[in-house]
Amino acid sequence: MKAEIIAVGTELLMGYIVNTNASDIAQELLDIGIGTYYQSVVGDNSDRINEALEIASSRSDLIFLSGGLGPTEDDITKQVLAEFLGEELYYDKKQLERVETYFKNQNREMTKNNYRQALTIKGGETILNDMGLAAGLIYTQEKNNKTIYYIVLPGPPFEMKHMLNEHVKPYIRSVVAKQGVISSKYINLYGVGESFVADKLSDLIETQTNPTIAIYAKPKRVTIRLTYNSVTYEESEDVLDELAEQIRQRFTKHFIGYGSEQLFEKFIVDELKKHNKTLSAAESLTGGLVLEKLTNTPGAGDVIVGGFVTYQTEQKVKMLGIPEEIIKEHTVVSAKVAQEMAERTLNLTGSDLAISLTGVAGPRSLEGHPPGKVFVALAARNHPVQVEELNISNKPRHVVREVAEFEVLNLVKEFLNK
Amino acid sequence: MKAEIIAVGTELLMGYIVNTNASDIAQELLDIGIGTYYQSVVGDNSDRINEALEIASSRSDLIFLSGGLGPTEDDITKQVLAEFLGEELYYDKKQLERVETYFKNQNREMTKNNYRQALTIKGGETILNDMGLAAGLIYTQEKNNKTIYYIVLPGPPFEMKHMLNEHVKPYIRSVVAKQGVISSKYINLYGVGESFVADKLSDLIETQTNPTIAIYAKPKRVTIRLTYNSVTYEESEDVLDELAEQIRQRFTKHFIGYGSEQLFEKFIVDELKKHNKTLSAAESLTGGLVLEKLTNTPGAGDVIVGGFVTYQTEQKVKMLGIPEEIIKEHTVVSAKVAQEMAERTLNLTGSDLAISLTGVAGPRSLEGHPPGKVFVALAARNHPVQVEELNISNKPRHVVREVAEFEVLNLVKEFLNK
Numbered sequence: 144m145k146a147e148i149i150a151v152g153t154e155l156l157m158g159y160i161v162n163t164n165a166s167d168i169a170q171e172l173l174d175i176g177i178g179t180y181y182q183s184v185v186g187d188n189s190d191r192i193n194e195a196l197e198i199a200s201s202r203s204d205l206i207f208l209s210g211g212l213g214p215t216e217d218d219i220t221k222q223v224l225a226e227f228l229g230e231e232l233y234y235d236k237k238q239l240e241r242v243e244t245y246f247k248n249q250n251r252e253m254t255k256n257n258y259r260q261a262l263t264i265k266g267g268e269t270i271l272n273d274m275g276l277a278a279g280l281i282y283t284q285e286k287n288n289k290t291i292y293y294i295v296l297p298g299p300p301f302e303m304k305h306m307l308n309e310h311v312k313p314y315i316r317s318v319v320a321k322q323g324v325i326s327s328k329y330i331n332l333y334g335v336g337e338s339f340v341a342d343k344l345s346d347l348i349e350t351q352t353n354p355t356i357a358i359y360a361k362p363k364r365v366t367i368r369l370t371y372n373s374v375t376y377e378e379s380e381d382v383l384d385e386l387a388e389q390i391r392q393r394f395t396k397h398f399i400g401y402g403s404e405q406l407f408e409k410f411i412v413d414e415l416k417k418h419n420k421t422l423s424a425a426e427s428l429t430g431g432l433v434l435e436k437l438t439n440t441p442g443a444g445d446v447i448v449g450g451f452v453t454y455q456t457e458q459k460v461k462m463l464g465i466p467e468e469i470i471k472e473h474t475v476v477s478a479k480v481a482q483e484m485a486e487r488t489l490n491l492t493g494s495d496l497a498i499s500l501t502g503v504a505g506p507r508s509l510e511g512h513p514p515g516k517v518f519v520a521l522a523a524r525n526h527p528v529q530v531e532e533l534n535i536s537n538k539p540r541h542v543v544r545e546v547a548e549f550e551v552l553n554l555v556k557e558f559l560n561k
Numbered sequence: 562m563k564a565e566i567i568a569v570g571t572e573l574l575m576g577y578i579v580n581t582n583a584s585d586i587a588q589e590l591l592d593i594g595i596g597t598y599y600q601s602v603v604g605d606n607s608d609r610i611n612e613a614l615e616i617a618s619s620r621s622d623l624i625f626l627s628g629g630l631g632p633t634e635d636d637i638t639k640q641v642l643a644e645f646l647g648e649e650l651y652y653d654k655k656q657l658e659r660v661e662t663y664f665k666n667q668n669r670e671m672t673k674n675n676y677r678q679a680l681t682i683k684g685g686e687t688i689l690n691d692m693g694l695a696a697g698l699i700y701t702q703e704k705n706n707k708t709i710y711y712i713v714l715p716g717p718p719f720e721m722k723h724m725l726n727e728h729v730k731p732y733i734r735s736v737v738a739k740q741g742v743i744s745s746k747y748i749n750l751y752g753v754g755e756s757f758v759a760d761k762l763s764d765l766i767e768t769q770t771n772p773t774i775a776i777y778a779k780p781k782r783v784t785i786r787l788t789y790n791s792v793t794y795e796e797s798e799d800v801l802d803e804l805a806e807q808i809r810q811r812f813t814k815h816f817i818g819y820g821s822e823q824l825f826e827k828f829i830v831d832e833l834k835k836h837n838k839t840l841s842a843a844e845s846l847t848g849g850l851v852l853e854k855l856t857n858t859p860g861a862g863d864v865i866v867g868g869f870v871t872y873q874t875e876q877k878v879k880m881l882g883i884p885e886e887i888i889k890e891h892t893v894v895s896a897k898v899a900q901e902m903a904e905r906t907l908n909l910t911g912s913d914l915a916i917s918l919t920g921v922a923g924p925r926s927l928e929g930h931p932p933g934k935v936f937v938a939l940a941a942r943n944h945p946v947q948v949e950e951l952n953i954s955n956k957p958r959h960v961v962r963e964v965a966e967f968e969v970l971n972l973v974k975e976f977l978n979k
Contacts, residue, residue: 153775153786154775154777154784154786155584155600156587156597156598156599156600157587157588157591157596157597157745157786158583158584158585158586158587158588158589158590158591158597158821159584159588159747159777159784159786159821160584160777161579161580161581161584162579162580162583162584162600163579165576165580165602166573166576166577166578166579166580167576168576169574169575169576170575170576170577171576172576173575173576178575179574179575179576180574180603180604180609181574181601181602181603181609182573182574182580182601182602183599183600183601183602184583184599184600184601185598185599186598187775191598191599198616213755213778214755214756214759215755215756215759215766215775215776216759216766217775251754251757254756254757254759254760256756256759256760257756273955274955299778301956301957301960327575329577336669337631337632337633338632338633338672338674338675339669339672341632341633341634341672341674342672342674348633348634357571357572357605357633357635358633359572359577359578360631360717366577368571368572368575368577403577424870426849429853430849430852430853430855430856430857430861430865430867431844431848431849431850431851431852431853431856431868431870432849432853433849434848434849434870434872435847435848435849435850435853437848438848438849438870438872439848439958439959439962443848443872444872444873447848447872447873448872448873448875448876449848449869449870449871449872449873449876449880450849450869450870450872451867451868451869451870451880452842452849452852452856452867452868452869452870453867454852454856454861454862454865454866454867454868455862455865455866455867457866457911458866458867458910461909461910461911462867462869462909462910491879491880492876492879492880493879537691537692538719539719540857541857542719544857
């Protein structure tokens with residue numbers, strides 16, 4: 144089964160919003176063994192939506208349409224699809240009730256354009272929207288000697304994902320139960336480059352057919368994706384686990400976990416749990432980024448106690464009690480200040496470990512220090528404080544912050560693995 | 562000129578990474594008056610890249626290809642394009658020198674697959690990569706009685722954006738200097754729904770031809786996009802400014818700034834500057850999100866002093882000094898605790914305003930409180946503390962955190978506007 148995703152919306156096309164729906168749908172499809180072969184974005188324009196449907200129906204048999212189901216005049220996805228299929232639109236009674244109830248509960252008057260959201264296509268199956276007002280639908284068509292499935296979902300990611308998981312995935316799973324599956328497994332490494340990894344795996348890559356091996360690089364990180372075509376999930380899992388373990392053993396020092404998402408924070412939270420240690424942080428240039436990422440990880444509540452965002456220099460004195468003279472003598476971007484931040488945070492919070500970050504995110508320099516100059520530190524009970532200097536030159540502000548985050552997490556990783 | 566963006570990469574297609582390049586390119590094109598009509602994603606597969614090129618060259622005349630220029634075997638974008646154009650590949654001398662210098666400076670041995678990154682297409686113009694190793698290129702083709710421009714850029718967003726801004730935009734600007742321009746302007750509102758806005762603007766929307774008006778909704782927010790076709794940028798700017806001001810006046814209470822990005826944090830930072838006030842925060846369920854977003858805004862250093870992430874309940878005692886009895890009596894998710902957090906943060910940091918957030922992000926409930934129950938507070942010198950209770954039910958963790966963030970920023974907005 145070949146999937147294709149068409150996202151509809153001028154706001155996507157113009158770049159005003161990022162197309163996260165395409166990646167979310169593709170990931171969920173992969174999870175049930177279906178590969179996405181094409182993704183496209185078209186504006187709220189009937190000719191171009193129609194053209195996208197023509198192309199998609201000629202080459203794919205599972206076609207997702209997301210977006211363009213809202214109440215405004217330019218939301219026309221269902222209208223164009225209905226015409227393309229030669230079917231009529233009608234109001235789904237249940238969804239209409241939901242729309243009406245919503246406005247009643249909110250004590251707001253329902254405007255006539257809201258009715259549009261309850262529209263669905265004759266001959267299809269309505270997917271009720273539990274999280275919003277626009278109904279989705281599934282329509283099955285026999286065309287060119289094949290069965291084509293059209294799945295229409297709303298644009299707002301939260302509504303889309305809910306309907307995808309609750310209704311669409313089970314439906315597709317039942318349809319494809321008897322076909323083959325594609326599965327993937329991801330191996331994440333930190334502190335290595337793409338070509339180094341490619342070289343280390345060249346023997347495996349050169350002979351790859353099934354599973355295949357692909358390497359993706361991000362700043363200071365590399366992800367290796369293994370993909371396997373098989374008959375059953377069980378077979379697939381065994382083969383992928385074995386190969387993944389074989390690869391992990393070649394990179395034990397750099398391994399930071401399996402999984403398709405960036406999981407360094409999760410890896411750290413899991414390692415802290417394993418070692419029964421708690422962690423706090425004092426952040427300056429990252430302004431809360433490290434704590435936000437760590438606390439966004441499920442289960443963080445047990446091991447991440449919290450911390451300080453001492454963004455203005457003065458707050459390092461007020462919140463942490465670092466003597467002003469120390470900051471004056473060493474400047475705020477210094478190994479000494481990073482060390483003081485980590486030590487004092489350890490003592491103030493009572494956690495087992497404390498990390499700190501101070502530096503220049505840029506684009507401007509700070510007290511004579513260039514953008515990208517950063518000090519990160521790790522304090523632990525009965526251990527000398529470790530401080531590391533980073534020079535992340537020629538990178539924009541958000542990359543400097545991100546690299547600083549990863550480096551300080553790497554200090555935690557190395558400390559726990561000692 | 563009709564632009565089309567083809568992003569190449571199996572990692573995009575499978576949903577492993579989100580296609581931010583498409584939105585970045587589209588935004589920059591819009592900025593120089595060029596509309597993007599199609600976006601697509603194909604995997605690292607020569608047949609499908611070729612098919613995408615066939616379709617694109619039949620309907621568009623400015624074709625962007627991003628991704629697939631890396632050193633690994635599956636990076637084949639330039640190879641496929643060269644074949645499609647009937648041209649040969651060669652190594653660009655300058656880029657090759659850069660690759661060699663890079664490995665020399667890093668004291669790493671250069672592997673043979675790294676040479677691939679310096680490849681370029683005969684008859685085209687190489688775009689040197691200042692931020693990475695893979696060269697981009699521009700190729701001009703006369704086909705079907707029109708001129709088609711192919712722009713090849715690397716996949717890593719930071720490299721791509723730099724080359725786009727430094728090399729490609731000036732190039733395109735010179736090519737299209739004599740054609741008409743499309744410009745857009747965005748108006749952001751908080752605390753209103755899409756259909757309410759549509760209704761309030763129905764007189765303008767029904768008669769719209771040029772400029773056009775489109776409405777986009779996110780949780781609790783709405784963005785109105787105005788788009789105008791004209792001959793010059795100056796004319797366009799005048800017309801859009803006038804219409805935007807007319808619309809803004811209909812929503813003065815909800816207006817949170819102009820601009821194509823989510824700018825509530827920037828709006829707050831600007832308002833703080835205007836009123837000469839500093840702000841600190843104490844965060845619990847948001848774990849640093851609010852401070853991170855605020856400090857990520859240019860100019861935040863003048864008005865955002867920092868704050869506390871009191872993630873574990875115990876830290877509200879340790880860091881802020883809230884008496885344990887108060888937390889026991891009211892529970893940690895309570896108006897009283899939110900009030901104490903804000904007041905104590907105000908006093909500890911010495912800022913003019915302090916905000917606080919405590920609540921349940923979910924998915925599990927906390928001490929009997931359901932997910933989505935949140936208290937936000939605002940403390941200011943010589944004013945009673947304001948506390949607001951939120952019940953953000955049926956939303957995932959990250960939406961609860963985001964809505965809580967926006968609600969507490971809205972408290973700051975309303976306070977400053979009083």
